[in-house]
Amino acid sequence: MNTFTTLIRREWMQHRFGWSLLALVPLALALLGLSFGQVQLDSDPSEPHFALMAAVAALAGGAIASFVILSMTSLFLISGLARRDHGDRSVEFWLSLPTSHSASLGAPLLTHLLLVPAAALLLGLFGGWLVSAVLVTRLSGFGAWLSLPWGSLAAAGLALVLRILAGLPLALLWVAPLVLGVVLANAYLKRWGLPVLVLALSLGGLLLDRWLGQGAVSQTFGDIFRNAGHSLFVANPQGMQSGNAENALEALRGVPAWALADFAVAMKALASPLFAGCVVVAAGLFALLVNWRRGGASAAP
Numbered sequence: 001m002n003t004f005t006t007l008i009r010r011e012w013m014q015h016r017f018g019w020s021l022l023a024l025v026p027l028a029l030a031l032l033g034l035s036f037g038q039v040q041l042d043s044d045p046s047e048p049h050f051a052l053m054a055a056v057a058a059l060a061g062g063a064i065a066s067f068v069i070l071s072m073t074s075l076f077l078i079s080g081l082a083r084r085d086h087g088d089r090s091v092e093f094w095l096s097l098p099t100s101h102s103a104s105l106g107a108p109l110l111t112h113l114l115l116v117p118a119a120a121l122l123l124g125l126f127g128g129w130l131v132s133a134v135l136v137t138r139l140s141g142f143g144a145w146l147s148l149p150w151g152s153l154a155a156a157g158l159a160l161v162l163r164i165l166a167g168l169p170l171a172l173l174w175v176a177p178l179v180l181g182v183v184l185a186n187a188y189l190k191r192w193g194l195p196v197l198v199l200a201l202s203l204g205g206l207l208l209d210r211w212l213g214q215g216a217v218s219q220t221f222g223d224i225f226r227n228a229g230h231s232l233f234v235a236n237p238q239g240m241q242s243g244n245a246e247n248a249l250e251a252l253r254g255v256p257a258w259a260l261a262d263f264a265v266a267m268k269a270l271a272s273p274l275f276a277g278c279v280v281v282a283a284g285l286f287a288l289l290v291n292w293r294r295g296g297a298s299a300a301p
Contacts, residue, residue, distance in 0.1 A: 003099050007107030008115070015077070022069055023120060027062070027127040034134045049248045051144040052153075055132040056248070059157055062128025063121055067164070070120035074112035078179065079194070081108055082187030082289060101290045113172055113179070118165055125161055149249060156255035163233065163259035167266055170231035174224055174275065176282035184285055187292050223274055231266045 082105075085091040094104065136145040172179075185193030205217035269275065 004103050004107055007099065007103060008111050011108055011111040018073075019070065019116065022073055023066060023123050023127075026065060026069065027130070030062075030127075030131050031134055034131065034138060039135070039138055051136045051140045052148055052248050052252075054136050054139060055145070055148055055153065056156075056252070058132035058135050059125060059128035059153070060160075062126075062131050063124035063157075063161065066120045066124025066127060067117055071117045074116050075179070078109060078112045079182050080186055081105070081183050082292065083190065095293075101293045102286075105286070105289055105293060114168060117168060121161055121164055125157060149252070152249060152252045156252045159256035159259040163263055166263055167231040167233065170266060170270065171228040173282070174228035174231060174278055177278050177285060178224075180282055180285035180289065184289055184292070187289065220274070224278065227269050227275070230269065234262065 085094050097104075133142075133145055136142075136148070181197060182194055185197040187193070189196050208217050209215065
């Protein structure tokens with residue numbers, strides 16, 4: 001466990017500057033723009049619940065923006081995981097350490113695909129709180145921001161964050177075959193890995209469509225991405241209340257119960273052959289990655 005923690009710490013030491021920039025620069029730009037720029041909205045600031053709706057938009061926007069930016073960056077970085085130490089020949093050093101190949105691959109995957117998006121979501125929620133203070137203050141005054149129902153806002157925000165955090169591992173399991181497929185392709189084929197993988201999937205999909213029926217492959221990939229998205233959020237859109245000025249506060253108070261029910265719907269989707277197939281394929285691809293790394297520096301000419 002100490003070794004695994006050390007490997008995670010290595011990821012932090014190696015990428016902390018870039019992660020900090022990606023988390024703080026958008027927030028700083030948003031705060032500067034709202035503080036000194038011109039803010040124009042279609043709604044009238046004097047309308048009831050305007051400050052509440054603006055605060056909700058700022059909190060949700062901050063959390064989602066940070067989550068998306070860091071998640072996309074992590075996917076980009078992890079695609080070159082297998083060969084990242086071969087450019088400067090430091091691979092010999094890392095292979096000489098008393099760490100298992102599975103831990104050396106699993107720690108970066110866990111850090112980039114799970115821990116970084118989770119931290120980005122929490123930081124984004126805090127940044128959204130700052131943005132909401134500036135936005136509501138400029139449009140309605142600081143008193144309006146202080147008078148917001150912070151108890152309901154905090155409960156709703158925490159429920160949504162926990163909902164996404166709980167669904168994140170499920171979403172990763174759904175798309176793990178695609179992510180690990182890219183990593184494995186780049187391990188064997190370097191920069192040609194992704195183009196060759198896309199070409200292989202396209203040609204293979206055409207052949208499978210002739211055997212299984214037109215659109216079978218595209219429907220399978222569509223189901224994977226749809227289930228991954230539902231694992232993160234809104235697995236049951238019918239359970240959401242429509243948001244408007246009249247029922248905004250009532251909808252906020254119902255968010256915790258909705259988030260729990262929504263996660264239950266996402267969990268039900270796991271009881272499917274498609275999910276079992278994703279897990280099995282992902283395990284096989286990870287085993288191939290471990291075998292490739294076991295070959296040492298000679299495996300990556």
